[in-house]
Amino acid sequence: MAYSFPEEVLEYVFAFLSSHKDRNAVSLVCKSWYEIERWCRRRIFIGNCYAVSPQIVIRRFPEVRAVKIKGKPHFADFNLVPEGWGAYVYPWISAMVRSYPWLEEIKLKRMVVTDESLELLSKSFKNFKVLVLSSCEGFTTDGLASIAANCRNLRELDLRECEVEDLSGHWLSHFPDNFTSLVSLNMSCLGSEVSFSALERLVSRCPNLRTLRLNRAVPVEKLPNLLRRAPQLVEFGTGAYSAENQTDIFSNLVEAFSGCKHLKSLSGFWDVDPAYLPAMYYACTGITSLNLSNATVQSPDLVELIIQCPNLKCLWRERELIEDMTTQVLDYIEDAGLKALPSYCKDLQELRVFPSDPYGAEPNVSLTEQGLVTVSAGCPKLQSVLYFCRQMSNAALITIARNRPNLIRFRLCIIDPQAPDYLTLEPLDTGFGAIVEHCKELLRLSMSGLLTDRVFEYIGTHAKKLEMLSIAFAGDSDLGLHNVLSGCESLRKLEIMDCPFGDKALLANAAKLETMRSLWMSSCSVSYGACKLLGQKMPKLNVEVMDERGHPDSRPETCPVEKLYIYRTVAGPRVDKPNFVWTMDEDAVLRLS
Amino acid sequence: MKKKRCFEETFEEINNVQVPRTLPLLDHIDLCEEEDGVVGWPPINSWRKKICHHHHHHNSRRGCTNPTNYVTVKNGCGGGSRSNSMYVKVKMEGVGIARKVDLSRHHSYQTLIDTLMAMFVNEKVQGYKLAYQDKEGDWLLAGDMPWGTFINSVQRLKLLRNGN
Numbered sequence: 124m125a126y127s128f129p130e131e132v133l134e135y136v137f138a139f140l141s142s143h144k145d146r147n148a149v150s151l152v153c154k155s156w157y158e159i160e161r162w163c164r165r166r167i168f169i170g171n172c173y174a175v176s177p178q179i180v181i182r183r184f185p186e187v188r189a190v191k192i193k194g195k196p197h198f199a200d201f202n203l204v205p206e207g208w209g210a211y212v213y214p215w216i217s218a219m220v221r222s223y224p225w226l227e228e229i230k231l232k233r234m235v236v237t238d239e240s241l242e243l244l245s246k247s248f249k250n251f252k253v254l255v256l257s258s259c260e261g262f263t264t265d266g267l268a269s270i271a272a273n274c275r276n277l278r279e280l281d282l283r284e285c286e287v288e289d290l291s292g293h294w295l296s297h298f299p300d301n302f303t304s305l306v307s308l309n310m311s312c313l314g315s316e317v318s319f320s321a322l323e324r325l326v327s328r329c330p331n332l333r334t335l336r337l338n339r340a341v342p343v344e345k346l347p348n349l350l351r352r353a354p355q356l357v358e359f360g361t362g363a364y365s366a367e368n369q370t371d372i373f374s375n376l377v378e379a380f381s382g383c384k385h386l387k388s389l390s391g392f393w394d395v396d397p398a399y400l401p402a403m404y405y406a407c408t409g410i411t412s413l414n415l416s417n418a419t420v421q422s423p424d425l426v427e428l429i430i431q432c433p434n435l436k437c438l439w440r441e442r443e444l445i446e447d448m449t450t451q452v453l454d455y456i457e458d459a460g461l462k463a464l465p466s467y468c469k470d471l472q473e474l475r476v477f478p479s480d481p482y483g484a485e486p487n488v489s490l491t492e493q494g495l496v497t498v499s500a501g502c503p504k505l506q507s508v509l510y511f512c513r514q515m516s517n518a519a520l521i522t523i524a525r526n527r528p529n530l531i532r533f534r535l536c537i538i539d540p541q542a543p544d545y546l547t548l549e550p551l552d553t554g555f556g557a558i559v560e561h562c563k564e565l566l567r568l569s570m571s572g573l574l575t576d577r578v579f580e581y582i583g584t585h586a587k588k589l590e591m592l593s594i595a596f597a598g599d600s601d602l603g604l605h606n607v608l609s610g611c612e613s614l615r616k617l618e619i620m621d622c623p624f625g626d627k628a629l630l631a632n633a634a635k636l637e638t639m640r641s642l643w644m645s646s647c648s649v650s651y652g653a654c655k656l657l658g659q660k661m662p663k664l665n666v667e668v669m670d671e672r673g674h675p676d677s678r679p680e681t682c683p684v685e686k687l688y689i690y691r692t693v694a695g696p697r698v699d700k701p702n703f704v705w706t707m708d709e710d711a712v713l714r715l716s
Numbered sequence: 717m718k719k720k721r722c723f724e725e726t727f728e729e730i731n732n733v734q735v736p737r738t739l740p741l742l743d744h745i746d747l748c749e750e751e752d753g754v755v756g757w758p759p760i761n762s763w764r765k766k767i768c769h770h771h772h773h774h775n776s777r778r779g780c781t782n783p784t785n786y787v788t789v790k791n792g793c794g795g796g797s798r799s800n801s802m803y804v805k806v807k808m809e810g811v812g813i814a815r816k817v818d819l820s821r822h823h824s825y826q827t828l829i830d831t832l833m834a835m836f837v838n839e840k841v842q843g844y845k846l847a848y849q850d851k852e853g854d855w856l857l858a859g860d861m862p863w864g865t866f867i868n869s870v871q872r873l874k875l876l877r878n879g880n
Contacts (some may be wrong), residue, residue, distance in 0.1 A: 200761040258761070284763045312763070416764075481758045513757065538758050567761075595757060620756055647755070 143168050162186060169193065170640050172664065174209055174235065175217035175696040182358040187227035189253070190219065196688055197593075198618055199233055203645055203686070205671065207701040210234045213243075214699075220247040228253040235259070240577075241266035245273035252304075253279040260286035264294040264315065271297035279307040292340070299324055307334035311360050311391065316340040322366035327352045336360030339393045344372050347379035356387040364418075365396030372556075376402035390414035395409045416477050416716060453484045454479055454490040454511065461494030465501020473507035473532075474498055481538055482513065492519040501527040507532040514545040515572055522552025524561040525642055533558055534569035540596040540621075543573040550574055556581030559589070569593035579603035583610020591616040601628040608632035625683075626653035641690040649687055652680035657689070658707025666694050666707040667700075675705065747832075766767040806832065808844070819867055825859055834874065843878040 127675050137160055140146050150160040169175060180187075194210025196490040219226055228247045236259045244251065251274045264287060270280060271294055292315035298305075305325065310317070319341070326332060330354050341362030350356070368370055371593075376399065379541045380386075385521035386406045387703075395418045414458050426491045465469060476494070485653075494516045499505060499522070506529050515537050544551055551572040559565060559582050570578070574597035583590070584605035600602070605628035607617065617639065637644055651668065654675075655664060660668040668675055669686035696706035763787040802820040822828045829846065846858040858866065858873070 198756060201756040201759045202762070203756040284761065286762070477764055478758070478760070481760055536758055540754070542759060593759075595759075649828075 129394040130159050137163055141166075143393075150636040162246040165189060166228075167191070167470065171690050171692075172212075172215070173694065173697050174640070174690060174692045177215050177576060179693060181218060181222045185222070187219075187223055188226060189230075190215075190226065190232040191228075191232075192234065193232045194234035196618065196641060197233075197616070197642055198620065198645065201224040205669075205701075205703060208669075208704065209697065209699050209701065211699060212236050212408065213240045216244050218239045220244070220516050224248065225250055225499050227251060229657040230255040231259055232257040235261040236260050236266070237462055238263055238266035242269040242273075248274075250276055251324040252276055253283040255279065255283070255476070256285050257283040258285065263288040264290045264292070264313070267299045268294035268424075271295065271298070275299075275302065276304055277302070278304055278331075280305075281307060281334075282312050283309065285312050287313055289314040291315055297320040300324075300328075303328050304331070305329040305577075307358075308332070309334065309360070310338050311336045313338045314340065319345055323348055323352060323537075329353070329552040332356065334358040335361040336390060339363050339391075342366060343399060343715045344375070347375040350379035350383055353384060354382045356383055357385050358412075359383070359386055359391075360414075361391030361393075362400055364392045365394045366399075373399060373402055377405060381405035383647060384409075384484070386410060388412040388414075390417075409616075416475065417652070439483065457489045458491055458494040458497070459489070461490075462497045464498055469502065470504055471498070471502040472504050474505065476511060477509075478511040478538065486513050492516060492633075496522050498632070499523040504529075506530055508608065509534045509536075511536045511538060513538050514542070515554070516544045517549065517551055517554035517557075518544075518546065523559040524554075524557035528561045528563065528669075530558070531564050532567045533562065533565060534567065534593070535571055537571040540571070541573045550577070552577040554583065556585075558586040564588055567591040570597060571595060575599050576603040579606040585608055586587075586611050588613050590614065591618075593618050595620045596622065596623055598622045598624060601625055604628035605631060608635045614638075615640045619645070619647060621646040623648055625679065629653060632658075633657055636661065636689055637663055637691050639691065641688065643686075643688050645657050645686040647687070648683045650681050650685055651675040653676065653688060654684055654707045655680075662708070663693070664689055664692055665696055667697075668705050668707060669703055670705075671703050804870060804872050806873040806875070809877050817873070819870065824863055825866075832873075843879060844875045847874045847876050848872065849874070 128162070133156065137146070137149060140149060143166075146160060146164060150157045161183050162185065164184050165187060167180060167184060167187050169190070169192045172192050172194045192212070192215060194212075198204065199208070210233060212231055216229075220243060224247070229244065229248055229251075230253070234256075236256060241262055244254075246269075252275075254270060254277070256457060262285075267280075267287075270277065276641075292313075295310075295317040298321075302325075306329075315338075317338075317340070322341075326335065326349055335349070335353065335356055336358070337349075337360055339362050339670060343362065343364050343366045346361060350359070358567070380403050383406050387409055389403065389406075389410060389412070392415055461476075464474075476490070492510055492512060494561075495508065495510050495512070496519050499508075505527055508530065509532075515535065518625070543549060551570075552575055553577050555568075555570055555574065559568070565586060565588060568582075568586065568591070570593070574594075576599045577596060577604070580593070589611050592607065592611070592614065594617075594633075601624055603622070604619075604624040607614070608628060614635075619642075622644075624644065629649060630653055634710060654668050656665055657664070667688045667690075668684045669688060670684055672685065673686060675682070696708055700706065758781070770771070803818050806815045806817050817831060822831070832846070847855050848858045848866070848870045849855050849872045851871060854873075855874070858870075
């Protein structure tokens with residue numbers, strides 16, 4: 124039947140499929156659909172850069188225009204992955220330069236990007252439009268200068284929480300005078316001061332600029348100049364938000380903000396002086412996303428600002444939740460502030476509360492589980508939560524679960540490891556059990572506090588849609604891990620630190636690992652012997668042992684490995700491993716260190 | 717650096733000390749400058765940590781004189797927090813990775829030295845001096861003052877090769 128249907132028609136229909144899952148499904152229908160689909164796929168998402176090689180991707184998809192690649196495991200964010208581990212983008216860029224001359228978009232997360240890579244890409248892709256680097260490292264502001272100087276059609280330059288070696292702010296001045304295509308610029312993670320006049324001129328000549336996120340070095344008195352030149356801005360991030368007390372700054376800010384009638388998202392707010400916050404009120408009616416997670420402002424001022432934003436919620440775009448489109452605050456908001464939230468922001472969808480003093484022995488703010496309970500009760504659309512606090516109870520968790528069965532993301536970090544229910548001193552098994560039982564669409568769960576094997580029983584039984592699970596200091600035995608691996612049908616990513624899980628559950632569920640993207644286990648009890656066995660049994664997995672104490676052969680086979688990272692791959696063992704990573708495979712036994 | 721008695725004079729027994737083969741307090745491999753607790757916990761990325769540290773500039777928390785409450789739990793044993801722990805960073809000259817040692821577990825220079833020997837058991841520890849940074853930011857050779865005074869002012873430790 125497929126051959127009687129013109130290819131062009133199928134191609135036209137396939138063009139309406141934007142989700143990767145749908146595209147993948149289509150390609151499995153029959154050979155001719157596979158062929159048609161692969162020629163017309165324009166966007167590729169690679170969730171693990173080592174699961175496939177650039178050559179394999181290019182061979183299958185010859186006409187790609189946009190690439191998104193993720194590198195290091197998530198726990199790299201918390202310093203669990205040593206320097207030099209890998210995730211280098213250069214091999215990808217050099218391969219794509221040869222095969223995708225018309226590439227327009229590159230989005231990378233947790234990858235090592237060098238100035239060389241940036242220069243190569245800037246000079247090779249004539250139609251390059253979008254560069255988004257999230258949590259990347261390895262480049263300097265010189266690399267940014269190449270991008271600015273050479274990418275004549277650039278629309279987006281978005282640096283999110285990258286570790287950039289900041290040589291100077293001069294890079295910004297490399298945008299040519301006839302460059303006018305900028306739509307989005309996020310330089311919030313950079314330290315150096317850029318030439319303000321260059322920035323002003325850039326903003327003035329780019330009429331389509333809708334997103335501008337400044338870095339801390341841009342002083343508040345310069346903001347009015349910028350805002351006046353870009354009243355069409357939809358997303359804006361301030362720099363430092365305080366100054367010597369000058370009344371005309373305040374009135375200038377008020378005037379400038381009131382001219383921005385299209386603002387939907389605000390962020391920045393380093394070093395906030397609460398006296399300047401009211402200047403933004405005129406811009407707040409349309410605000411749907413507020414990121415105050417840099418703002419060390421106390422609760423009453425925060426609440427005042429949030430009150431000004433009656434439309435606060437967050438947006439979905441395709442399947443991606445854009446991290447900036449949420450309400451993010453430090454715990455200075457306190458329970459009292461959170462209590463006010465539902466009254467003013469009924470449409471709230473995502474809440475993130477970060478700790479202002481995670482290392483202090485005593486709480487410095489009055490933020491407890493009550494704040495979260497209140498928001499869960501009052502915000503019916505709340506679906507995504509990231510919450511740091513110092514105490515939790517099963518009762519609170521059960522209440523939250525009953526209030527919000529529509530939760531899809533629930534990440535709770537009780538700062539003290541293994542903290543029990545503070546009211547009953549029991550483990551928090553039943554609380555988290557209630558979450559997975561009531562929230563049937565839960566996709567992501569991070570747990571903390573005192574947890575026994577029991578909680579994993581609940582998770583294995585109920586969390587059927589769960590795709591990502593993060594565990595620390597939890598469980599008693601292998602039974603816990605076994606319940607997760609055998610019960611969670613949709614599991615894609617599992618990351619575990621400091622849990623007493625060993626060989627049994629892992630080996631018994633080896634086949635499960637091929638259905639997942641990756642498994643991370645650090646400071647657990649998996650023996651070197653079991654890792655070798657797993658590597659031998661499962662050729663489609665890369666079983667990588669990471670150990671900074673030297674080659675595991677220098678220790679007994681029963682000795683637990685420091686870190687284990689297992690992922691499925693069609694590219695074989697990786698060739699760029701540092702000297703503290705070993706791939707377990709058939710040759711592992713024979714290989715010398 | 718102020719000159720005090722050198723390491724060998726203070727700790728003549730160093731070279732004769734039996735180095736324990738097990739590594740007692742060494743769960744805290746520190747790869748991040750600003751890390752105050754267990755590596756990886758609480759799950760906060762380096763961006764967020766920078767903000768937290770900026771808050772506490774005025775609280776003189778530089779160099780953790782106080783509280784990390786976290787304990788690396790292995791094999792399900794142990795549990796709960798230890799308050800009053802006093803972790804300070806230890807860097808050995810020439811060794812890339814800094815470590816941490818809990819000074820609250822020690823009551824004399826001798827036990828501290830023993831522990832440091834064990835920590836860096838793979839390095840040649842003969843011929844090193846122990847130095848510490850005090851509250852004023854100055855680097856001094858350890859061993860001169862009474863243990864109690866030392867404990868109250870030490871911010872971090874360094875093992876320096878002889879000849880410096």
